Amino acid sequence: MEEFLHQEFFDWVEKAADRIRSYGGEGVTVVHHNDADGLCSAALLKKLCEYCGFEAELICIEKVYPAIVEKIHSSRDGMIIYTDLGGLAADMIDKINAGKSMVLIIDHHPAKDIDSDYVHVLDPELAGISGDIFVSASSLNYLFFRTIAKEEALKYAYIAVLGSVGDYHDRSGGVLGFDRYALEEAIDAGQVKVRFEGARERYFITKFGEYADVIAPRLTTLGAAGYQERAYRLGIKACFEGFDDETLKKVEQLEKLREEKFQQMIERLKNGELRIGEYTQWFHVGDFFYPMGVKMVGEFCQIIKDMTFLKDNLYLIGFQNQPKFIPDLGEIDWEAVKVSARTPTPLERLILRGKMPGLDYLIPKASDAVGGFADATHRVAAATVIDKGKEEEFIEAFEKEVKEYEASCG
Ligand SMILES: [Mn+2]
Incomplete structure (x- = not known):
């Protein structure tokens, strides 16, 4: 059974990869989520697009919503990829798209499959594999990338690990399933070292000299607390280049803002709200x-x-x-x-x-x-x-x- 699920899943990845392989356009719009997993997914797809010779425009959104989808589809041509979001919105996206663009939804949240010539959903949940436990969006994008250009994808296996940890897929002690598959490849490539602390594994990213569980929350801070000022762009850059002083300072400043706002809100709730x-x-x-x-x-x-x-x-x-x-x-x-x-x-x-x-x-x-x-x-x-x-x-x-x-x- 297990093997059957995995095989079916790989077949799906292969089918989705064909969409990119046969894409005749020049530009790809990547619509991604603003947490660590979403930023890592965007980073991987950006590299994949570059490798394929497509111009990639990244659009960071917090949520899929009809008004946003309308804006994207009425103002962008060419292929549109939604990632780390959109799984449940396939139907809505298909209706708004109305046969205009080729759309790929690469998500790991529960999804609804649809029968459409234009919108295709790649989601482990549809193959019976929990995307909440075994596959982060980053791992999924890594597998997707790997199917198209294995050697190139391997260079960025550690980014899949960052995304998995960002979504707390290591919460039972270590990452599992397809997240682990990406982890093993990152280890083999010398990008990650596993350290054991009691019953818990930690993933040391050798390139940056820091643990994944230290880096991932920073990415989420940049994407989420820094959303309106587009700090997610610094985060995506950091996936490749690490954290420079400017980026670290931004993380610190955003953490402080969040802390102050949260404290004040807790007081308000305690006081009757x-x-x-x-x-x-x-x-x-x-x-x-x-x-x-x-x-x-x-x-x-x-x-x-x-x-x-x-x-x-x-x-x-x-x-x-x-x-x-x-x-x-x-x-x-x-x-x-x-x-x-x-x-x-x-x-x-x-x-x-x-x-x-x-x-x-x-x-x-x-x-x-x-x-x-x-x-x-x-x-x-x-x-x-x-x-x-x-x-x-x-x-x-x-x-x-x-x-x-x-x-x-x-
Ligand atoms: Mn995710």
Whole structure:
């Protein structure tokens, strides 16, 4: 069974690679996520495009949303690749694309496959392999790259390791599956050394003289906290050249900004801004985290989820206003709100044991109910974007889904 899945998966990668091989255009637009895995994915695809002789334009976005897809597809020609996002949005992208561009979605989040001549989804989830555990988007892009140009791809195997660690795929002690496959190749190429600390592996990136778990959070800081000022570009550059003083200073400055904003927000929640429902506890940061990106509300939820002022049996949901300005695209005509959800550890255990529904189930459902677009969803961490003004309705839909799940499980 195992081998069958792997073979089928490699066949899929091969098929996706054919799309690039037979591409007759000159330019490729790479639309990527703004966390470490997304930046590493962009870095790998940029190299791949260069190798193939295509001009690559990188567009960093925080979320796939119709207004953004419309803007991209109406203003860019040629092939468009979405990576580390888009898996669940294939249908929407296909409709907006309307046969204009060849589109590849290279994602590792849960995905919906579609039957289209123009939009193709490469996602391990569709081959029955968990993209949350065994394949980061970076590892997937590495495999993709490797299928097209093995020797060239091998030079950048360590970038796949950075992306996997960025998505915490080493959380059980070390990376697994296809992430490990990329790791082994990086080790063989002398790019990574594995160090053991108790039951945990750490990956030392020889080129930079630092651990992957030190570098990856910096990339995420540049991409997420530095989103509005395009600091992700420094991050992508650092994937190849390492961190110079200017980049390190930027990371430090952004970390400080985040720390201050988060502390102030915690005080506000303690002082009455936290709303309590039957299954949820939630809050709205409005524009308070600006100019940091909307990934901040997710990071904030992650940091506070086990703090004692919260209830450990309730899903934690945070909202943050989506700025109208997308750095690589300009002004977008939308009124949108980012939604992030996390689970306190005791609730997380119940979800992992199947006693309570996971966020990968609840968030898409609640999101659909208010016409939103869930994208990056995992069992204990998920996000979506909805229209401004639909926040309370979203919470109601979420609560209803939990209630129905509980009823059906007796
Ligand atoms: Mn990812």
